[in-house]
Structure formats: C-alpha cells, structure tokens
Amino acid sequence: MNLIIDIGNTVAKIALFEGADLKDVVYDSNFTLESLPDVCRRYPIEKAIVATVIDLTDEAEARLAELPCPLLRLGADTPLPVENLYETPRTLGYDRMAAVVGAAERFPGRDILVIDAGTCITYEFVDAAGRYHGGNISPGLQMRFRALNHYTGRLPLVEAEGRLLPMGKDTETAIRAGVLKGIEYEMAGYIRAMKDKYPELLVFLTGGDEFSFDTNLKSIIFADRFLVLKGLNRILIYNNDEI
Numbered sequence: 001m002n003l004i005i006d007i008g009n010t011v012a013k014i015a016l017f018e019g020a021d022l023k024d025v026v027y028d029s030n031f032t033l034e035s036l037p038d039v040c041r042r043y044p045i046e047k048a049i050v051a052t053v054i055d056l057t058d059e060a061e062a063r064l065a066e067l068p069c070p071l072l073r074l075g076a077d078t079p080l081p082v083e084n085l086y087e088t089p090r091t092l093g094y095d096r097m098a099a100v101v102g103a104a105e106r107f108p109g110r111d112i113l114v115i116d117a118g119t120c121i122t123y124e125f126v127d128a129a130g131r132y133h134g135g136n137i138s139p140g141l142q143m144r145f146r147a148l149n150h151y152t153g154r155l156p157l158v159e160a161e162g163r164l165l166p167m168g169k170d171t172e173t174a175i176r177a178g179v180l181k182g183i184e185y186e187m188a189g190y191i192r193a194m195k196d197k198y199p200e201l202l203v204f205l206t207g208g209d210e211f212s213f214d215t216n217l218k219s220i221i222f223a224d225r226f227l228v229l230k231g232l233n234r235i236l237i238y239n240n241d242e243i
C-alpha cells in the first residue's frame with residue numbers, strides 16, 4: 001500500500017491507498033505525526049510520500065525516519081505529471097501542486113480551477129494541456145474570524161456555525177455573514193471571471209472547510225475533500241521507479 005502524508009498549517013492528513021483506491025484517512029498533529037507508528041503497524045506499507053508546508057519539528061522528522069519503507073519528499077525537484085509554470089518553484093507550497101495533479105488526473109484535457117479551503121484558501125489554474133499556470137493565496141475561514149478578533153478592540157471571536165443572515169443584525173451575525181459571504185462571493189467571483197476566459201472550465205473544491213453555493217454554480221463544482229491526498233498518491237505512482 002501507499003502511505004500519503006500531507007502536512008498542512010493546521011492539521012496533518014495521513015492516507016492509505018491500494019493502487020488508486022483510497023482506503024483510510026487519519027487526521028494527525030502536524031507537530032508530532034504521533035499516529036504514524038500505529039498506521040504503519042496496521043497496514044502493509046510499501047512506499048510513502050510526504051508534502052509539507054511547514055518546517056518539521058524534530059519529533060515529526062523522527063517519525064518519518066522510522067518509516068518501514070522508502071519515502072519520497074515532494075519538492076521542486078520531483079518529476080510531475082503536469083508542467084509547472086510557477087516562476088518560483090522553490091517557494092511553491094506543494095500541497096497546491098498536489099491538488100492540481102489530483103484534478104488533472106481526474107479530468108485530463110480540461111481547463112480546471114482548483115479551490116483549496118484550508119488554513120489559507122488557494123486558487124489554482126491548470127489548463128487543458130496539463131500546464132499549471134499558478135494561482136492565488138487568500139486568508140482561510142478560521143484566519144478571517146481570528147484576524148477580526150485579533151486586530152480590533154471590540155470584535156469577539158465568532159464561530160462559523162450559528163445564525164446566518166444575508167445582512168447581520170448584531171455583532172455576531174455581522175461577523176459570521178461577513179466572513180462566510182465574503183468567502184462565497186470571492187469564490188464565485190473567481191469562478192465567473194475564469195469561466196469568461198475558459199468557457200469549458202471545471203471547478204474543484206477541496207480542503208477541510210466546506211461551503212454552500214447557489215445552484216447555478218453548484219452544477220459545475222466538484223467537491224472532493226481528498227483531492228490533495230489523491231494527487232500525492234498520483235505523484236508517488238508517477239515516481240515509482242525512482243524510489
């Protein structure tokens with residue numbers, strides 16, 4: 001089996017694949033990777049890949065060093081099944097590339113916008129020829145709530161769940177709608193602008209945070225929470241002979 005490790009800014013995702021089939025996903029601490037030994041005991045792991053967007057702690061590095069199989073560390077020098085046109089491949093967050101690879105594998109020969117709503121929200125564009133053009137980075141859901149609280153004297157820390165109005169009627173509903181509607185309109189704006197330029201555009205939505213959309217947009221959006229993990233598995237298979 002393939003062991004896939006996606007270390008994000010909020011949480012690490014560990015997945016097991018049998019060929020292209022996702023068999024299990026475990027959420028783990030991105031500081032300690034403490035679930036890894038148990039995962040390795042439970043599954044017959046042959047190869048592993050890790051992508052991280054944070055500097056790993058000594059503890060996390062120690063867990064990776066203990067893996068009972070070869071480990072591919074995804075980075076700027078890893079051969080990829082898509083062409084990378086990002087001008088600074090060494091500063092790219094490879095969770096972004098993994099999402100792109102996952103989307104391009106699912107729909108080869110299509111223009112695709114990939115939206116990943118995690119700690120940050122990222123917007124990526126890969127064209128029908130399999131070229132990754134780059135994309136944008138904006139603050140994620142929790143980051144927006146926390147920023148409003150942190151940088152003001154009077155705004156409380158509000159949760160995403162709760163009363164949601166089109167326009168707020170008190171501080172809490174004003175903040176909740178401001179953040180949630182802000183993200184929804186931001187995403188819808190990207191989708192409309194990209195669809196003007198690429199009429200056959202497909203849209204993938206992934207990441208830990210989920211959003212609702214008007215029915216018009218819904219019809220062209222594919223939601224796949226595990227797109228980054230699937231992309232990492234694809235990259236591991238693509239490099240199978242090298243590791």
Ligand SMILES: Nc1ncnc2c1ncn2[C@@H]1O[C@H](COP(=O)(O)OP(=O)(O)O)[C@@H](O)[C@H]1O
Nearest residue numbers: 008009010011027117118119120142207208209
């Ligand atoms: N089991 C879970 N563990 C942690 N976060 C979760 C979980 N399920 C949903 N979430 C939500 O997903 C967000 C993290 O999304 P994710 O895409 O994994 O982020 P990142 O890759 O930046 O670490 C959290 O802010 C939280 O709102």
Ligand SMILES: CC(C)(COP(=O)(O)O)[C@@H](O)C(=O)NCCC(=O)O
Nearest residue numbers: 008009053091092093118119120137
């Ligand atoms: C943009 C990100 C912070 C997103 O991280 P995430 O929300 O998945 O934790 C990460 O991909 C990153 O640190 N990128 C480096 C800068 C770049 O991609 O150009």
Ligand SMILES: [K+]
Nearest residue numbers: 116118120122
């Ligand atoms: K993200």
